[in-house]
Amino acid sequence: MVKYGIKDQKSIEKIAMGLCDTILTDLTQGKRPRLQATKSSLDNAIYSPTLGYLTPGPKKTITELNVASVKKMSRAIFVLDILLKNIKTGAVNTKRELYYICKGLLKQNPELKPLDFEDQPESDGIIDFLCEIIECYREELNCYANDRGGQTYSKCLIVTETLPNGKKAKIDLSKLGTSPFTPKNRPQNLALTASKKIEFCLVVESEGTANTLVSNGMTERYDCIVVGAQGVPSNSVRAWVKRIQEQVDVPIYFFGDLDAYTLQNIFRTLKAGSAASIIRNADFSAPEVRFLGVLPEDVKKYDLFSYDVKSNDPSEMRSLKKAQDALENDPFFKSQRNRPLAKILEWLIENKKRCEQQAFFSVDANDPLALEKILIKKIREGSYI
Amino acid sequence: MTKNKANEKIVANSTAEYFAKNLQQVGFSSPIKAVLTTVKEAMDNALDACEEHGILPNIRVDIKKLGLGSLKNTDRISIKVLDNGPGIEEKYVPMVFGQYLASSKFGQGRPSRGQQGIGISAATTWALQTSAIGAKVTTKRENERKALRCVVVTDLKKNEGILKDKEKINWENPHGTEVEFIIDGKIQMNGEGGLLTYLRGTILLNPHMTLTYHLTEMEPVTVERVIDEVPEIPKATPPHPHTMKLGEFLSYARLFSSHKNAEWLCKGFSRVSPNIAATLFKNSGLPKTLLDKKVNTLTSDQLKKLFQTIQDSEFQAPSTKSVMSLGEKALSLSVMRLGKVDYFSVVTRKPAICDFKPVQVEVAIARLFEKKSDGEDSSVQILRFANRVPLQFDKASCAIVKSISSVNWKSYSIKQTKGNLPSGPYIIAVSVVSPFLKFKNASKETIDATDELVTEIRKALMKAGQSLSRHIKKEAKTQELENKIKHIEKFGPVLVNTLCRILGASEAKKKKAEEGIEKILGRDNLKTRQQLDEVEERLNVHLASRKDQFDSFIKEDEELQARQEALLRAEEEILGTRYNDDETSSKKEFSRKKKSSKKNKSRL
Ligand SMILES: Nc1ncnc2c1ncn2[C@@H]1O[C@H](COP(=O)(O)OP(=O)(O)OP(=O)(O)O)[C@@H](O)[C@H]1O
Numbered sequence: 001m002v003k004y005g006i007k008d009q010k011s012i013e014k015i016a017m018g019l020c021d022t023i024l025t026d027l028t029q030g031k032r033p034r035l036q037a038t039k040s041s042l043d044n045a046i047y048s049p050t051l052g053y054l055t056p057g058p059k060k061t062i063t064e065l066n067v068a069s070v071k072k073m074s075r076a077i078f079v080l081d082i083l084l085k086n087i088k089t090g091a092v093n094t095k096r097e098l099y100y101i102c103k104g105l106l107k108q109n110p111e112l113k114p115l116d117f118e119d120q121p122e123s124d125g126i127i128d129f130l131c132e133i134i135e136c137y138r139e140e141l142n143c144y145a146n147d148r149g150g151q152t153y154s155k156c157l158i159v160t161e162t163l164p165n166g167k168k169a170k171i172d173l174s175k176l177g178t179s180p181f182t183p184k185n186r187p188q189n190l191a192l193t194a195s196k197k198i199e200f201c202l203v204v205e206s207e208g209t210a211n212t213l214v215s216n217g218m219t220e221r222y223d224c225i226v227v228g229a230q231g232v233p234s235n236s237v238r239a240w241v242k243r244i245q246e247q248v249d250v251p252i253y254f255f256g257d258l259d260a261y262t263l264q265n266i267f268r269t270l271k272a273g274s275a276a277s278i279i280r281n282a283d284f285s286a287p288e289v290r291f292l293g294v295l296p297e298d299v300k301k302y303d304l305f306s307y308d309v310k311s312n313d314p315s316e317m318r319s320l321k322k323a324q325d326a327l328e329n330d331p332f333f334k335s336q337r338n339r340p341l342a343k344i345l346e347w348l349i350e351n352k353k354r355c356e357q358q359a360f361f362s363v364d365a366n367d368p369l370a371l372e373k374i375l376i377k378k379i380r381e382g383s384y385i
Numbered sequence: 386m387t388k389n390k391a392n393e394k395i396v397a398n399s400t401a402e403y404f405a406k407n408l409q410q411v412g413f414s415s416p417i418k419a420v421l422t423t424v425k426e427a428m429d430n431a432l433d434a435c436e437e438h439g440i441l442p443n444i445r446v447d448i449k450k451l452g453l454g455s456l457k458n459t460d461r462i463s464i465k466v467l468d469n470g471p472g473i474e475e476k477y478v479p480m481v482f483g484q485y486l487a488s489s490k491f492g493q494g495r496p497s498r499g500q501q502g503i504g505i506s507a508a509t510t511w512a513l514q515t516s517a518i519g520a521k522v523t524t525k526r527e528n529e530r531k532a533l534r535c536v537v538v539t540d541l542k543k544n545e546g547i548l549k550d551k552e553k554i555n556w557e558n559p560h561g562t563e564v565e566f567i568i569d570g571k572i573q574m575n576g577e578g579g580l581l582t583y584l585r586g587t588i589l590l591n592p593h594m595t596l597t598y599h600l601t602e603m604e605p606v607t608v609e610r611v612i613d614e615v616p617e618i619p620k621a622t623p624p625h626p627h628t629m630k631l632g633e634f635l636s637y638a639r640l641f642s643s644h645k646n647a648e649w650l651c652k653g654f655s656r657v658s659p660n661i662a663a664t665l666f667k668n669s670g671l672p673k674t675l676l677d678k679k680v681n682t683l684t685s686d687q688l689k690k691l692f693q694t695i696q697d698s699e700f701q702a703p704s705t706k707s708v709m710s711l712g713e714k715a716l717s718l719s720v721m722r723l724g725k726v727d728y729f730s731v732v733t734r735k736p737a738i739c740d741f742k743p744v745q746v747e748v749a750i751a752r753l754f755e756k757k758s759d760g761e762d763s764s765v766q767i768l769r770f771a772n773r774v775p776l777q778f779d780k781a782s783c784a785i786v787k788s789i790s791s792v793n794w795k796s797y798s799i800k801q802t803k804g805n806l807p808s809g810p811y812i813i814a815v816s817v818v819s820p821f822l823k824f825k826n827a828s829k830e831t832i833d834a835t836d837e838l839v840t841e842i843r844k845a846l847m848k849a850g851q852s853l854s855r856h857i858k859k860e861a862k863t864q865e866l867e868n869k870i871k872h873i874e875k876f877g878p879v880l881v882n883t884l885c886r887i888l889g890a891s892e893a894k895k896k897k898a899e900e901g902i903e904k905i906l907g908r909d910n911l912k913t914r915q916q917l918d919e920v921e922e923r924l925n926v927h928l929a930s931r932k933d934q935f936d937s938f939i940k941e942d943e944e945l946q947a948r949q950e951a952l953l954r955a956e957e958e959i960l961g962t963r964y965n966d967d968e969t970s971s972k973k974e975f976s977r978k979k980k981s982s983k984k985n986k987s988r989l
């Protein structure tokens with residue numbers, strides 16, 4: 001099994017140039033160039049309990065130069081040219097910016113007209129394709145998404161950022177009041193230290209709820225870190241939580257809704273990565289994250305408001321199907337190690353219910369600290385998976 | 386046909402006046418229609434006259450704007466139609482152009498264009514009404530040295546044509562007729578009532594015609610004939626006993642009032658022998674002796690009984706000899722004259738019986754080059770023909786339009802929203818020939834959509850659609866392959882150039898790579914070309930097999946013809962006489978339409 005580590009940009013450049021050279025040499029020899037990439041899909045994902053994240057299987061996708069692929073390949077090389085220049089000069093761009101850069105260049109050169117992109121998804125697709133064949137992260141090609149989420153609150157955390165010019169910037173999160181610190185783009189450049197022993201890190205699915213907890217003084221009362229995930233965790237959130245796991249000695253808990261979507265798309269992605277990013281899950285997953293809830297037992301114990309999945313609502317039925325699907329095809333849930341999580345999915349299918357994280361606010365409606373109290377209780381009692 | 390002297394005058398008077406007041410009923414209901422109808426009547430007559438005399442028609446149509454018309458929103462227009470027909474004997478000229486219901490084509494049951502002796506006289510009346518100028522006629526017969534030139538006007542009171550400004554002139558044409566009308570009207574070229582639409586239709590259905598048309602400021606256009614045979618117009622067949630409704634049956638009896646009953650039944654209907662006539666009488670409870678009495682001796686009760694018996698009796702199916710077709714070969718040649726035709730398919734159905742009437746349907750579908758880009762979404766152009774006459778108005782409930790909409794064109798790769806007319810740059814032409822064609826209304830623009838007829842037309846359309854779709858699919862395939870080639874040629878060089886720029890490769894290496902990619906994609910290219918050739922090859926094989934089919938079709942047709950002739954001869958022997966050989970219908974003779982006043986009322 002290959003362990004994919006972050007490549008430094010010099011090596012990216014080397015790989016890319018090597019790739020171009022192979023193609024050109026093949027062409028001069030009248031051979032059809034073949035571009036190989038790891039197949040990024042669940043059916044090519046392996047879950048190893050020891051590593052704790054999804055890694056690629058042996059399946060490859062091969063793009064051979066022919067009538068059907070000549071356009072895609074021409075476009076890929078064209079975009080690669082731009083990205084390599086960016087790497088050389090240290091310039092960064094978002095996907096949308098790159099889309100316009102492409103348009104601009106294509107406009108200048110009539111010979112390139114056939115490559116023109118109709119809309120951004122077309123150029124995005126080419127960027128993803130390049131990442132696949134070079135086996136790197138988009139960020140390593142200096143292409144950043146405006147990643148959302150990751151708002152972090154703590155009175156005990158200090159972040160040291162290495163700037164491109166080599167200088168260091170120090171951010172003491174205790175000085176930020178109720179404003180969050182947000183890791184951007186490359187959390188890999190951030191070093192974390194704790195000013196005192198931190199009891200736990202809580203990743204909350206809803207950034208709004210995370211903010212409520214902080215505003216009500218949770219980070220003041222406890223030596224903890226609170227992170228808002230804002231739905232499906234972006235690359236930066238994933239790398240950030242991984243960073244916390246590695247550099248701060250602290251147990252991490254995830255708190256979100258009780259449904260198949262949260263379990264698979266949000267929690268599993270955070271803990272073990274995703275199929276789409278299969279070659280880079282090592283850097284984009286935090287295998288030690290625990291699922292704090294909402295647990296099926298909480299629904300019963302706290303008599304939480306829950307929704308019946310309406311059998312006449314196609315989108316809700318789809319979520320049941322999703323749970324079934326995850327049980328059958330997701331190596332993460334199929335693994336014996338994660339049997340307790342799989343059991344939650346089974347519970348969802350059996351009970352046809354779903355329950356939102358905010359449902360805890362109904363437990364003691366008069367106490368603004370009710371949720372905080374319950375979460376602390378759960379953490380201290382070990383009520384998590 | 387014998388004339389009924391007593392009634393003649395009264396009826397004749399009211400006839401001309403009636404038409405003069407009701408010109409809208411015979412095609413003069415709007416300025417646009419007036420132009421179209423005038424051209425149509427004159428051309429129909431020219432074509433009919435040539436056909437009957439075995440002459441290959443050369444026709445010239447000249448339409449000029451002379452100025453403003455006297456009616457609001459009209460132009461004063463000159464319409465001139467010249468033919469190389471037999472010419473018209475001087476004594477008949479006033480009848481032809483000035484008198485209503487004067488026709489040589491009353492022989493009913495023949496698919497000639499003119500039928501009633503109204504058409505050209507109505508044009509004269511319209512001209513007189515709007516410009517006060519009669520029909521300017523020049524005509525010459527083969528053996529005459531000089532041509533007659535004159536103006537014909539109508540005495541509406543007497544229903545009589547009058548010759549004016551008569552002169553004998555030298556005329557360059559050996560024989561033929563030219564008529565000019567000066568009328569108020571409005572010229573419309575395209576669309577439903579368009580002149581060009583009419584001409585296009587007439588061209589399609591007359592492959593033996595050479596037509597020159599000079600329309601207003603446009604350059605004159607000549608469309609040459611594509612076959613050198615005058616179509617044979619089948620002889621008349623009397624109607625099948627089952628085709629008539631009671632009212633029609635009673636009128637029909639009146640038409641034969643002075644004939645003996647046996648004669649009426651045997652000659653007035655097909656498939657009725659003297660024996661059958663006797664049986665019909667017997668089964669109606671009519672005394673046998675009445676068979677030799679005149680038709681007008683039957684009481685209306687007796688006629689009704691007879692009618693009922695006929696309904697209840699079985700007859701041999703009607704003969705299909707009285708229909709005609711152009712044939713797929715002639716139609717194919719003619720289709721190419723419709724414009725820039727990309728490809729087409731034609732279908733000639735065998736004669737069939739619909740609603741006890743012999744019918745023959747022909748279909749031509751052509752795809753035009755010119756409209757390819759902008760025509761994808763507009764409805765196809767439809768050309769409808771009844772007995773070879775283009776129909777141009779009131780198409781909605783016409784049997785032809787109903788049939789076209791009922792076909793699922795999508796399965797032939799032609800666009801269509803279900804139940805509507807298909808769309809795209811196509812012309813769909815449908816010709817229905819039947820001696821007893823039924824129309825929905827008096828203006829004869831809409832063929833009655835009976836189930837049997839619609840089904841028959843549908844069959845023809847589907848067959849034509851099928852063979853057309855082969856072309857369309859082949860074309861799509863060719864297009865796809867060509868796109869592939871273009872694709873390769875577009876991206877190959879870009880790929881190499883960019884790679885070389887990134888790597889800073891030498892010119893030599895670049896050149897080599899270019900050669901390499903050409904080789905690689907050229908292989909694809911070659912494969913593509915090979916595929917293209919294969920498709921071409923398959924199509925050729927297909928076309929060749931079609932040719933065999935085509936030949937065998939002709940042969941089949943000839944065999945059918947021979948069988949039918951044999952049948953007819955046998956029939957003749959049994960019946961003794963043959964209606965068709967009736968002297969009056971084959972000889973050129975003018976007769977006034979049978980004018981029992983009631984008959985006229987029912988006609989009008
Ligand atoms: N150009 C012509 N050459 C020779 N004969 C003609 C010509 N035009 C008309 N005729 C003769 O004049 C007759 C009368 O023509 P007209 O158009 O009035 O009646 P029709 O054609 O018989 O019937 P319809 O009213 O249906 O047109 C025709 O039957 C034909 O014999």
Ligand SMILES: [Mg+2]
Pocket residue numbers: 426429430498499500502503504505
């Ligand atoms: Mg006529």
